[in-house]
Amino acid sequence: MSWFFECLPRQGYGVLLCLSCLGGGGFATAGEPLFVQRVESAVPTQEALTKAEEQVREHKDVKLREKMAVPPFHKRVEPPLREGETYCQGCHRPQPHGKKLRTRSFLNMHSRYIACETCHFRPEDVRLDYRWFDYAARRPAAPDGGRFRTGRNIDNSALIDGQFKIAPFYHGEPAFALPGTAFAERVAGEWKDGDLPARAQLKARLHTPLSKEGPACAKCHTEDTPLLDLAALGADSRQAAAIRKHVIPQFFDRYKSDDERLKIIDILR
Known part of the structure; x- marks a missing residue:
């Protein structure tokens, strides 16, 4: 899947959830996560399609420099932050917020322990619950106040590596999908084989259920x-x-x- 992570656009809304969209292939079922179902039934507007096509056409991969000429003054995290913890980070960097200079550092800190879907997947017609999810074990995690960064366990490597995140659940099940699932693999295939219009359609449908702006x-x-x-x-x-x-x-x-x-x-x- 590494090639898929490298080729998907990093531009667009605040988060790109590469979870489910198969160009009307009808793969989503009632047993799929809620976001998958919403993408499958999404009908992007012409404005969204035009914007997506422009973004796909103009996309350039971001290259991170490992050895900088002038070392940063801030302490580096060792080991370095990993990509791919959530499916969103297959397309977006571990620090996805960059446009708002005033708040971007604080929002990027939140992304280490709050799933992207918690802020950007907020359907108005259903009620979502928010629980801890263990992304290493791929299962819900029990409530634990030690995971809050309020003076306790700040050096906890599980927090730094993004192992535990607060994520949305619907009817007791995760409302999001994970990398490596059958649905995700099909999405990867559509992106790889698609031309510009097909990729724009895919990108637009993936973003239709999302909110560009997260909650205040x-x-x-x-x-x-x-x-x-x-x-x-x-x-x-x-x-x-x-x-x-x-x-x-x-x-x-x-x-x-x-x-x-x-x-x-x-x-x-």
Whole structure:
């Protein structure tokens, strides 16, 4: 599958879920993850198809430099972050957020322990539950407050490597697919054999069920009906309070426009 990861577009919406789309092949069944079913029934707009074709045509692979002339000032993570933990990262880099300079670093930190689908697959007509998922063992994981980065187990390698992520579930089953499944292999074949229009159709259908923008920080970092049930994920009262009252989202809420500048000292107010 490595060739597939290298050839798919890295541009487009905030996340590309290469989970399921077979050009109307009808492979999705009721037993497939919810996202797979939604992609199979997706009907992209002409605008989405035009945009996808433009992105596929203009795509250039991103090459990461392993040895930089000037070492970065920030500490490197050893071993380096791996790609391919989720299916999304077969197309997108481990740090997929890059457009918004103000928040991209914080969003990329979240991607280590929150699945892409948690933020970008949010259908309005069904209710999703959010649980820990063990991407190494490929199975749901029990609630565990030790996985929250609130002062405990920050050096936990399972967190750094993205082994455990908060992911969406539907009717008790994962609402997402994983690399290496039969459906994913078929998608890979369609991409490999497809011409420009076929690839654009594939890309557009994959993105149709997704939200380009993820939820605002305040959707989780709030005491007013947060998106995630922190207690169900294993957080104790101290951890839940720290997450809901986190100072960084409060700082971002003070910005009234994209071009507004605040001093770093304002974070202490």
